[in-house]
Every structure is written in C-alpha cells, then in structure tokens.
Amino acid sequence: MGVWQLLLVGLVMLLGLLGVLAPGVPGQAIVWAAVLWWALDEKTRLAWGVLIGATVLLLLNQALKPLLPARRHHESGAPPRTLAVGGIAGIAGFFLLPVVGGIVGFVGGIYGVERARLGSHGGGWASTRMVMRAVGYPVLVELFASLLVVGAWVGAVLRG
Numbered sequence: 677m678g679v680w681q682l683l684l685v686g687l688v689m690l691l692g693l694l695g696v697l698a699p700g701v702p703g704q705a706i707v708w709a710a711v712l713w714w715a716l717d718e719k720t721r722l723a724w725g726v727l728i729g730a731t732v733l734l735l736l737n738q739a740l741k742p743l744l745p746a747r748r749h750h751e752s753g754a755p756p757r758t759l760a761v762g763g764i765a766g767i768a769g770f771f772l773l774p775v776v777g778g779i780v781g782f783v784g785g786i787y788g789v790e791r792a793r794l795g796s797h798g799g800g801w802a803s804t805r806m807v808m809r810a811v812g813y814p815v816l817v818e819l820f821a822s823l824l825v826v827g828a829w830v831g832a833v834l835r836g
Contacts, residue, residue: 677717677832685714696818697763707822726832730825737821744814747779762786770823778823
C-alpha cells in the first residue's frame with residue numbers, strides 16, 4: 677500500500693473517531709471499514725491479525741453497549757462543544773500518552789471546557805461529573821475501543 681493510500685486510510689479512521697463523538701454517526705463502523713480496506717490491500721498475517729482483533733473488540737463493545745447508561749445529552753446541561761473538545765483531547769491524549777492518555781484527555785478536556793464556561797473549579801468539576809454520567813461514559817467506552825483499533829493499526833503500519 678502506498679503512502680497516499682495509507683494517509684487516506686488514516687484520514688478515514690480520524691473521521692470515524694470524530695464520528696464516535698457525533699450522535700447518529702457510526703464511528704466505530706467507519707474505523708472498522710478503514711482497517712478492512714487496509715487489510716484487504718496488505719494481505720499479510722499482521723494485517724489480518726489487526727482486522728480480526730479490531731472485529732472482536734468492536735463487536736464486544738457493541739455487545740456490552742446495553743450495559744452502559746444511554747446517552748442523555750439534554751440532561752447534562754453542557755453545550756455540545758464540551759463533548760467535542762473532550763473527544764478531541766481524548767484522541768490527542770491517546771497518542772501523546774499511549775492508552776491511558778485517552779481517558780485522561782477525554783475527562784480533562786471536558787473539565788477544562790466546563791471550568792472555563794462556569795468560572796470555578798467546583799462548578800467545573802461538578803459539571804464534569806454530570807456530563808460524564810449523562811453522556812460521557814458511553815462515548816468514552818466507544819472512543820476508547822476505536823482508539824485501541826487505530827493504535828493497533830498505527831503500530832502495524834510502523835512495524836510493517
């Protein structure tokens with residue numbers, strides 16, 4: 677696979693990650709489709725292994741989804757950009773501080789936006805907890821699973 681195709685696969689994965697943050701967009705399916713595209717072109721053991729791992733992880737995530745609270749955007753009281761900033765910070769954090777940085781970045785991004793919006797540490801933290809209960813946990817789990825798939829793909833591309 678050429679450099680331009682790898683960049684396009686990476687771009688599709690990034691769009692899938694951003695799609696996880698948007699209600700109604702099948703972000704995980706987009707990430708999986710990008711891995712499928714890459715694996716069908718590469719046709720190596722490593723590529724098939726990443727595809728199988730991504731499939732198992734994302735199917736497991738979908739199976740466990742009913743155990744998580746439903747997304748209730750209206751109950752959080754926070755503007756939609758709060759979750760968007762949290763998601764982007766989670767994506768950046770995942771690559772800056774592998775794996776753990778995704779969670780820290782997501783929660784930290786939400787806290788930063790809410791603290792700036794409300795003007796105090798106490799108000800920002802209380803709002804962060806409310807956002808996480810109403811919307812954050814399901815989004816965080818979906819985003820984290822998708823980030824693990826993208827991280828495995830990046831590792832495979834760098835190795836191969």
